[in-house]
Amino acid sequence: MLWRVLCATLLMAFTAPGAAAEELVLLTEENIPYNHTDRGSGQVTGLVTDVVRLLMERTGTTYRIEMQSWARAFNRAQAERNTCVFATNRTPEREALFSWVPLLTGGWTIFTLKDRPLAVGTVDEARQHPILVVATGALEADLKQQGFDVISTSGENIVRMMERGRANLAAMGAFDGAWRAKAAGVPLAPLFRLRDITVALACSRSTSPDLIDALNKAADKARRDGEIDKILDRYR
Numbered sequence: 001m002l003w004r005v006l007c008a009t010l011l012m013a014f015t016a017p018g019a020a021a022e023e024l025v026l027l028t029e030e031n032i033p034y035n036h037t038d039r040g041s042g043q044v045t046g047l048v049t050d051v052v053r054l055l056m057e058r059t060g061t062t063y064r065i066e067m068q069s070w071a072r073a074f075n076r077a078q079a080e081r082n083t084c085v086f087a088t089n090r091t092p093e094r095e096a097l098f099s100w101v102p103l104l105t106g107g108w109t110i111f112t113l114k115d116r117p118l119a120v121g122t123v124d125e126a127r128q129h130p131i132l133v134v135a136t137g138a139l140e141a142d143l144k145q146q147g148f149d150v151i152s153t154s155g156e157n158i159v160r161m162m163e164r165g166r167a168n169l170a171a172m173g174a175f176d177g178a179w180r181a182k183a184a185g186v187p188l189a190p191l192f193r194l195r196d197i198t199v200a201l202a203c204s205r206s207t208s209p210d211l212i213d214a215l216n217k218a219a220d221k222a223r224r225d226g227e228i229d230k231i232l233d234r235y236r
Helices: 002-014 047-059 070-079 138-145 158-163 174-184 209-224 227-233
Strands: 024-028 063-067 083-090 099-113 130-134 149-153 169-173 188-203
Touching (some): 024 047, 024 070, 047 083, 047 188, 047 227, 099 158, 099 174, 099 209, 130 158, 138 149, 138 169, 158 169, 174 188, 209 227
Parallel strands (some): 024 083, 130 149
Antiparallel strands (some): 099 169
């Protein structure tokens, strides 16, 4: 009996602080370059996925990643215990809905075509033109609330629609706008940033506070040590 107690004590001592006793379910959507299914391996990868996997490993957290529609993932992460959704823009409207683990600092940026640029430098000037945006996200809702003439489309089509003349402006995240332009071979120029945005892992409020704390500490350390910058460099 004494040996069993000693073994249990040692196991507790060497378990990673904040490690989840239960599996953490991580929900995401197909959204290149942040998260997507690699066609060759079938594994979920991407800029934010790689950061999330790093934090899971650093905290010793057992997890699985599931791909599904954004709307379903967003709702499940609010309702189900030990469930999170990423990559989630942390906005004031969403603050009370989740427990948060900030991952990256990006920003909503207005882009124009490099070879057919519009001389736009303010929100009021941009509002005078149609603007393309990826449908169903927080950015789309924000632009509509600000009175923009929004043309909603998919992430796969947004740059091509600019090239075809559907609109000369597009609003995208700073990371994915540059990545989509490079992937499509269509040079874009950033005009100005609408808002700085924190990209985060958003977890149900019933997720263990100790685990959330451990993940936040791991993220802080990864930023200080330059590990997150190394991941970003792979997607630039």
